[in-house]
Amino acid sequence: MRFLSETSADGVREQIFSLDVASGELPGVLWTPDGATGPRPLILLGHGGGQHKKAPAMLARAHRFVTGGGFAVAAVDVPGHGDRPTDPEFDRIATENQARVEAGADLASVIAEFQALVARRTVPEWSAALDALSLVEHVGAGPVGYWGVSLGCGLGVPFVAAEPRVRAAVLGLGGALASADEARRITVPVEFLLQWDDERVPREQALALYDAFGSTEKSLHANPGPHAAILPSYELDSNLHFFLRHLL
Template structure:
């Protein structure tokens, strides 16, 4: 059905924020307040334990809207944000916390759980793109990007592998298990983030996922630091990456100062 229902709308700082539901799934769409025509779209996917309006999602959206004139949309992932947790969600979260408390590797649990979530989230993202392209300010002819790190990569890699409408994507910080075969089917330009001192994802695993992408253009961005220490300047790089591959929308000229 792919019914998109706007449930709330507000405007601040030149950005229109619209809360919506897609067949009951909560999401948010950020758009330029004053646009002169259809503009590119970037779909984001948030990290594990976060939600559609997490500061990372909202901050990246602001950069894309102000810097490029894009529309940016995010769905709450299954079991996250305003979506209820299932018994399976609770079991996997408990297993993760138990492994963390015991000092055991978290990777096998996270990979398994994220793969489970992606099986639901990927069809939802196809439906989201279908619905958003029906909006006149987005349309069906413009380029579409995808930006997802951590769990966002677990959702994004199988989604982009199966979605020919995606023009370019930013991924990173995930294990290759369950994703490498999907990555081999991706040929669009890729920017990939990896933390050299990640305490959860080994360098070998991070490099293995990057290597799996079949893209002729793919850039590996390696920074020192642990899993949660991805530098903020990588957001600047991602915005430039999307601008190169999606173009920029026509924005109204600023009002001259009095």
């Protein structure tokens, strides 16, 4: 892991890093409280489709978790996103999927299949990021939380199911089509966000994903609005309290 740059704003230190992984260079970012030393719980953020590790909503979320809970927060780019090169295989599949949807294939099924395919690469990448971050002095090998909605849920469910270091997860805006089996293997506390008027994830699919989680503690939070609406600020407050309860 190489740190490439460092800046600070509003009490938050931001370090851009790069990590060698099997599939090449993994670009990432680490946020911690200014001046922090020693271990602290880490929250890994998964970004949405077409977004990247430093998209505005990601930055806002990271700052809230760092300043509100003293957490370390990290994010990496998904293949084909952010500072990563376009991926010819994924591009080809995306083009084929577009044609399938135009030919009448079910959008939710096509998205779910694609996310399951991408997850085969991101699950080991994100575990490699946890390995590297655990060796950073101001992060350490403490408990890990995961936050991801939409694509960050499609990739997050198999990650949380596979990664025993994750002790609590905020997921949402995703459905059961791709990942019901992995969801059943998740037993850590889950806060699950659902947009009641989601035009991309059928409501019954989202409810079925919530239903599938094997967790004893799992809360479903639904709010009105479409898939890409800005989540209510009180949900971010709730996410923070959720992580404070389970990671501290």
